[in-house]
Every structure is written in C-alpha cells, then in structure tokens.
Amino acid sequence: MSDRLVKLIILDQDPIFRYGLSAMLNETSDCEVIWNGDREADAWDFLGELMRDSNMDHPASVYMLLLELGDGRSEASLYGGIRFCQQIKSEYPQIPILVLSAVGDVQIVNAARNGGVDGWCVKGASVTEIQSAIESILAGQGYWDGFIGVTNSLTQFTPDFPNQRSNSSLFTNFRQRLHQSGDNYINDSLRRIQHKLKTPGLPLLEQVILAGRSRELLAARWLLDQILPSPTTPETISNTENRQPLSDRNLPVLSPVTTPSNHSPRGLQAELFANCANHLQQPLHNVSDLALEIDILLIDKKRELLYLVLQNFANQLEDLRNAQLGTEQINQLAGNLIQDLWETTVINFFGKFSRIQIPDQQFQQEREIELSQLILQDRKLVNQEILAKIPRVADLIVYLIHQTDWYMENEVYPATHPEAKSDAQIILENLLIQVANATIQPLINRLADVESIKKNFYNRQMLSSREIERFRNNLSWKYRFHKYYLEPKAIFESRYHLFVFAPRGIAQTSVYAPRQAELSQLRGIPLLVTIGFEFRDAIAPRLQSLVSVLGSAVVFVLTQVVGRGLGLVAKGILQGIGSAALPNMKNRK
Structure with missing residues (x-):
C-alpha cells in the first residue's frame, strides 16, 4: 500500500459491521482505525479536533474517512449522507472519502462522486478489496469497481415536466403535479406490495391483506385518472418516471443513468x-x-x-x-x-x-x-x-x-x-x-x-x-x-x-x-418413506374416487329413500291427527 500509515475514521450506523471492520483493518500493517461511531455530528467534531491538532503536511500518516451514506436504506437518508460528504470536502478537501454501502444504484453512486466522494466499495467486499480501494484512492485514481456507468460529468437538473409549455396555466400545472404525485405514490406502493408478496414464509393472512391493498391501489389509480385526468402524453409519463426528487435538487447529480447489463x-x-x-x-x-x-x-x-x-x-x-x-x-x-x-x-x-x-x-x-x-x-x-x-x-x-x-x-x-x-x-x-x-x-x-x-x-x-x-x-x-x-x-x-x-x-x-x-x-427407513409416498400417490386418487362414489350413494339413500320414507311417515301422522280432531269439532257444534 502506501509507505505512510493510513489512519481511518469509520462512520456507520451498524455497530456490528463497524466493530468487525475496525478489528479486521487494525490487523493489517498499513491501517489503523482511530475513531468509529454512528453519528455524523460526532464524526464532524472529531475531524475538527483532529485537523486542529494534526499537521497535515507530516508524511508519517494520512487520514481517510470510511462511511455508509446515512442509514444505507432510504433515499432521503442516502442523499443526506451525500450532503455530509459535500460538507467534509468543502471544509477538509485533503481528506479522502470511501463509501462502504449496501446500495448499488448507479444514480446514487454518480451523485456521491459528484458530491466529492473518492471511491465506492459495496458492503460485503473482502478486506483485500477494501485495501485495494484505499490504495487506489491514495494514488489519486479513485475506486469505482463494478460501476461502469459512473462518470464525472455534471448535468443540470431536468424540469419536473419537460413537455410543459411556457404558456400553460397555473391551474394546469398544479393539476399535473398533483396527478403525477398521486400516480408515483400508487406505483411505489404497488412495487413494495409485489416485493412483499414474493417473500418466503409469508403468512396466508398477510398475503390476503396485501392482495386486498393491491386491489385498493388499482382502484385508487382508476379514480385518480377519472378525477384528475393528466394532460401529458404516455411518452411524457415514461420520461418523467426517473426524474430527480424535489427534495434533492440542491445536489449536483447526473441525469438518470441506466445500469449496465454486463457486470464484472x-x-x-x-x-x-x-x-x-x-x-x-x-x-x-x-x-x-x-x-x-x-x-x-x-x-x-x-x-x-x-x-x-x-x-x-x-x-x-x-x-x-x-x-x-x-x-x-x-x-x-x-x-x-x-x-x-x-x-x-x-x-x-x-x-x-x-x-x-x-x-x-x-x-x-x-x-x-x-x-x-x-x-x-x-x-x-x-x-x-x-x-x-x-x-x-x-x-x-x-x-x-x-x-x-x-x-x-x-x-x-x-x-x-x-x-x-x-x-x-x-x-x-x-x-x-x-x-x-x-x-x-x-x-x-x-x-x-x-x-x-x-x-x-x-x-x-x-x-x-x-x-x-x-x-x-x-x-x-x-x-x-x-x-x-x-x-x-x-x-x-x-x-x-x-x-x-x-x-x-x-x-x-x-x-x-x-x-x-x-x-x-x-436405503432403510428413508427408502421406505419414499415408497410410502409413492404408494400414497398411487392409492390416494382411487380412494378419493371410491369415497366420492360411496358418498354419493349415501346421499342418495338418505335423501331419496330414507328421506322420502320419513316424509311419508310424517305425512301419515299429520293426516291421522287431522282425522281424529275433525269428529271432536263436529260434536262440539
């Protein structure tokens, strides 16, 4: 690696991953973890104290920040982590930043690179690969292995509705935004439900509930199209699916990049x-x-x-x-x-x-x-x-x-x-x-x-x-x-x-x-078990047919023979009671 000792600052919300990574990197001869934590504010304070007390021109060591972007899951947290990287780079441009993230989305990686991140390594990589990433970053080459679509070029944000005419009325714009917002919410909810339905071991009751929610969302989409018909064309809708969220517009990000089909x-x-x-x-x-x-x-x-x-x-x-x-x-x-x-x-x-x-x-x-x-x-x-x-x-x-x-x-x-x-x-x-x-x-x-x-x-x-x-x-x-x-x-x-x-x-x-x-x-009992299954498969359909025939016969006997017999008996009893009651009524008169 480098002839200087690399002093690492690790920022990650997962304590087990953080401590495990610290232990393994400390076992190497070129790296030393000098701080690890889970809060960006604590990392910022530590860097401030470190920069005040350290001579960055001293050749004996070099500092590097290893971090996960936010919680590594939600989009808002990921972009919040990118903003934190921007702040680090603006205040301490001499500190390299390596992201260790469970996210592999090329658009997020592009945004991070344009925000000042020097390298990206996916969580689960070996210690050898992390060391290679650190070495590559220290050599000024960066590290983006597996992200072929990542580029340094910056582009401007596309407007929310590219097809929108300059003379569109304020009401049309508002209706269009409202329709698109509702449609995006429904699509996201449907995707989450479909993903959950593929989960192994999902209870039957939860499957029924999720299927019901899916039907409700489809009905909501139809109702949305009836109440707020969108003036945009289908081509426009497909073009606006990947636009950048409004909350992240202050970030220098790329236009949507398609993930390459061939991976290393x-x-x-x-x-x-x-x-x-x-x-x-x-x-x-x-x-x-x-x-x-x-x-x-x-x-x-x-x-x-x-x-x-x-x-x-x-x-x-x-x-x-x-x-x-x-x-x-x-x-x-x-x-x-x-x-x-x-x-x-x-x-x-x-x-x-x-x-x-x-x-x-x-x-x-x-x-x-x-x-x-x-x-x-x-x-x-x-x-x-x-x-x-x-x-x-x-x-x-x-x-x-x-x-x-x-x-x-x-x-x-x-x-x-x-x-x-x-x-x-x-x-x-x-x-x-x-x-x-x-x-x-x-x-x-x-x-x-x-x-x-x-x-x-x-x-x-x-x-x-x-x-x-x-x-x-x-x-x-x-x-x-x-x-x-x-x-x-x-x-x-x-x-x-x-x-x-x-x-x-x-x-x-x-x-x-x-x-x-x-x-x-x-051999032995396992073989007998398979023979038992084969015997059951061979006999079960015939037994089911036999039981079905016997059941039909029993139903016929009960309804047509016994039932009619009981009906005739009951009818006779009722007629007998009626015949006995009629002379008594005549005598009273």
Missing part, C-alpha cells in the same frame, strides 16, 4: 453480498417450523456471526480468484472449501486463543481449555450433519468467480439475469445460515450449560438448564426428523429446502433440483 464478476459478487448485508439489518428471529442452532444466541451475537461468515466467504473467494482455479478444480475442492470456511469462522468468532473454565468431573475441580480448539474437534460430526448437506456451493463459487450461466428449474439463465441473481442469492443466504448453525452446534453439544458461555452468548430465554435441555432435545428431534422424513421427501420431490433472510426473520423456502442420483442411493 466482482461487481456481481458485490451486488449479492450487499443484498445479504442489507438483509442482516432486518429481524433475525426464526419464523420457520424447524429449530436452528443459532436460535440460542443473543440477537447481536447472531448478527455478528452471520456477518463474519459473509466476510470470511468474501475473503475465500478473493483467495480463489488469486489462485486462478478452474471450474473443475472448484467442484473437486467444494467440500474442503466449506470445511475451511467453517474452521475460519469458528476461530474468528470464538477467538483463536480464547480460554474458558469448565468443571472437571474426574478431579472435582475446574480446568481451563481453548474454546475454538475444543469446537474444532467435532469437525467430522459437523461435516456429516450440516456442512456436507449444504447444496450447490460449488455452483455458487463458480458463478461468483467466473460469472458462468446459472441453471435453475430446467432453464439456463445468463449470469446477470434477475432470475439467476435471485436464485444465487437464496443459495448464498442458506450457506451463511447453515455455516453459522455448524459453528454453534458443537458449543451446544459440549458446553451448553457452562455459565460463562451462557453469559456471553445465549439469549435471556435460554439461561435455565431446563430451557437449554428442551432446546437440545428439539434439535435432536430435528436431526432425526430431517434424516428420516424431510430429506427423503425433498429428494423424492426433487427439491432443496433452504433458509433465507425474510423481512420477518429467517424463513424457509424451496427450489427445484434434479436429485435422481441421491434417490437411487437411499
């Missing part, structure tokens, strides 16, 4: 990893029907562990790129790669030299052990129960490194096709969750009831011995149920059941995959 492999990886990092900000409660090993963790520990797996996987991909391995070699090494990823995660999460005191039943006293080394002793069991069953890892690695076509649902999609990226995202998220489960599984097996472990890792509902044993029993039943029922069923149905990050938490979904080879290798 690094850009493709950065996009998927950024989505994962963004999903990790959502709730991480388990909303599936199966117990997960990571359910026992504190929510911050769970998020930290998943971040760590993502970061380690990024570093592993970087090493594989440098080794220039081909597709066949990666397929052969896939099992070892997952094992290495798990071992690295165990060491980084628990600490390479972390030691704990555990009771020694033989000598009636406590003894000290290395936590990570004890957990690594279960590598064979963990590989058999969890790691070896993670699907399509080799396909994912080849896809991310060589940007190969993606095969799914008997179709082949180009690497940058939305369906390919969506399916690869599911495989990636399942990999993160399962490696995290494998990291915690030996801890639950060996040290579940150790007080120091419970204090540092477990959520507050899992502190009692009874709750821990109940949780372990649930996991034990899960392993058996999965081995003898769920896995044979998934193989027979040619599907993989995967865990993904959903807005409500960790949910379960399924994808199609040809599994004939695994089906032919089933």
Whole structure:
C-alpha cells in the first residue's frame, strides 16, 4: 500500500459491521482505525479536533474517512449522507472519502462522486478489496469497481415536466403535479406490495391483506385518472418516471443513468453480498417450523456471526480468484472449501486463543481449555450433519468467480439475469445460515450449560438448564426428523429446502433440483418413506374416487329413500291427527 500509515475514521450506523471492520483493518500493517461511531455530528467534531491538532503536511500518516451514506436504506437518508460528504470536502478537501454501502444504484453512486466522494466499495467486499480501494484512492485514481456507468460529468437538473409549455396555466400545472404525485405514490406502493408478496414464509393472512391493498391501489389509480385526468402524453409519463426528487435538487447529480447489463464478476459478487448485508439489518428471529442452532444466541451475537461468515466467504473467494482455479478444480475442492470456511469462522468468532473454565468431573475441580480448539474437534460430526448437506456451493463459487450461466428449474439463465441473481442469492443466504448453525452446534453439544458461555452468548430465554435441555432435545428431534422424513421427501420431490433472510426473520423456502442420483442411493427407513409416498400417490386418487362414489350413494339413500320414507311417515301422522280432531269439532257444534 502506501509507505505512510493510513489512519481511518469509520462512520456507520451498524455497530456490528463497524466493530468487525475496525478489528479486521487494525490487523493489517498499513491501517489503523482511530475513531468509529454512528453519528455524523460526532464524526464532524472529531475531524475538527483532529485537523486542529494534526499537521497535515507530516508524511508519517494520512487520514481517510470510511462511511455508509446515512442509514444505507432510504433515499432521503442516502442523499443526506451525500450532503455530509459535500460538507467534509468543502471544509477538509485533503481528506479522502470511501463509501462502504449496501446500495448499488448507479444514480446514487454518480451523485456521491459528484458530491466529492473518492471511491465506492459495496458492503460485503473482502478486506483485500477494501485495501485495494484505499490504495487506489491514495494514488489519486479513485475506486469505482463494478460501476461502469459512473462518470464525472455534471448535468443540470431536468424540469419536473419537460413537455410543459411556457404558456400553460397555473391551474394546469398544479393539476399535473398533483396527478403525477398521486400516480408515483400508487406505483411505489404497488412495487413494495409485489416485493412483499414474493417473500418466503409469508403468512396466508398477510398475503390476503396485501392482495386486498393491491386491489385498493388499482382502484385508487382508476379514480385518480377519472378525477384528475393528466394532460401529458404516455411518452411524457415514461420520461418523467426517473426524474430527480424535489427534495434533492440542491445536489449536483447526473441525469438518470441506466445500469449496465454486463457486470464484472466482482461487481456481481458485490451486488449479492450487499443484498445479504442489507438483509442482516432486518429481524433475525426464526419464523420457520424447524429449530436452528443459532436460535440460542443473543440477537447481536447472531448478527455478528452471520456477518463474519459473509466476510470470511468474501475473503475465500478473493483467495480463489488469486489462485486462478478452474471450474473443475472448484467442484473437486467444494467440500474442503466449506470445511475451511467453517474452521475460519469458528476461530474468528470464538477467538483463536480464547480460554474458558469448565468443571472437571474426574478431579472435582475446574480446568481451563481453548474454546475454538475444543469446537474444532467435532469437525467430522459437523461435516456429516450440516456442512456436507449444504447444496450447490460449488455452483455458487463458480458463478461468483467466473460469472458462468446459472441453471435453475430446467432453464439456463445468463449470469446477470434477475432470475439467476435471485436464485444465487437464496443459495448464498442458506450457506451463511447453515455455516453459522455448524459453528454453534458443537458449543451446544459440549458446553451448553457452562455459565460463562451462557453469559456471553445465549439469549435471556435460554439461561435455565431446563430451557437449554428442551432446546437440545428439539434439535435432536430435528436431526432425526430431517434424516428420516424431510430429506427423503425433498429428494423424492426433487427439491432443496433452504433458509433465507425474510423481512420477518429467517424463513424457509424451496427450489427445484434434479436429485435422481441421491434417490437411487437411499436405503432403510428413508427408502421406505419414499415408497410410502409413492404408494400414497398411487392409492390416494382411487380412494378419493371410491369415497366420492360411496358418498354419493349415501346421499342418495338418505335423501331419496330414507328421506322420502320419513316424509311419508310424517305425512301419515299429520293426516291421522287431522282425522281424529275433525269428529271432536263436529260434536262440539
């Protein structure tokens, strides 16, 4: 890198990402994190004190600001972060700025570059890539890898309604603005609803509610068109869809830029990893029907562990790129790669030299052990129960490194096709969750009831011995149920059941995959389960037909025979009662 020490200031609202990045950058010889925080005002005050106390002409060190734009999610917050970068550059132009963001929108990146940002690196990138970005910025070249459409040219803002005549009346302008505002709101709401409806594990009631809201919005659009018909042409409406929001007009931004269709492999990886990092900000409660090993963790520990797996996987991909391995070699090494990823995660999460005191039943006293080394002793069991069953890892690695076509649902999609990226995202998220489960599984097996472990890792509902044993029993039943029922069923149905990050938490979904080879290798109880499913599929339609015929016969007997018989009996009784009552009435007269 540079011959000077790079002193870094990190600004990010996510504490786990911030502290994890600080720890990894501090391990390098060229970087030192001198401040990290989550408030722009605190960063501004620190920079002010730093500039007053430091001699910027001194060659021993150089300063750089690494930050996420606002909260990294809402558009208003992103543009607020860009304004903060503008303020930094206007006051301290000598400080380079590198954005680490989960956003990959080219228009936002353009606005940031024109606002004074020197480089952009997507969250989830490896430490090696972040170091490369810092080096490139210090060399005066900037860093915009994966953002081919980014340019330095500035353009003026387009007016809200380009087709608008200068002689248009004030009322027409107001009506046009009102119609466009309502139409944009309806379109945005419909897009959000459609996105939510695709969420795995969404409850049926919520699906019905969202479908109802969608119908209401479509009705509102029709009503809007009836009450406020827009004088603009369809071409004008399509041209105004991407105009700049009014609230952001004081920013020097580009006119809309179309995201390039071809991404570099690094850009493709950065996009998927950024989505994962963004999903990790959502709730991480388990909303599936199966117990997960990571359910026992504190929510911050769970998020930290998943971040760590993502970061380690990024570093592993970087090493594989440098080794220039081909597709066949990666397929052969896939099992070892997952094992290495798990071992690295165990060491980084628990600490390479972390030691704990555990009771020694033989000598009636406590003894000290290395936590990570004890957990690594279960590598064979963990590989058999969890790691070896993670699907399509080799396909994912080849896809991310060589940007190969993606095969799914008997179709082949180009690497940058939305369906390919969506399916690869599911495989990636399942990999993160399962490696995290494998990291915690030996801890639950060996040290579940150790007080120091419970204090540092477990959520507050899992502190009692009874709750821990109940949780372990649930996991034990899960392993058996999965081995003898769920896995044979998934193989027979040619599907993989995967865990993904959903807005409500960790949910379960399924994808199609040809599994004939695994089906032919089933033996014992799993084979009997598939035979049972096949027998049920063969018999069920016939039984349904038989039950339907018998049901029709019973209905006929009850209505036509028994019903008519009862009707005749009732009629006879009524006639008898009437005949007996008639002479009595005559006698009274």
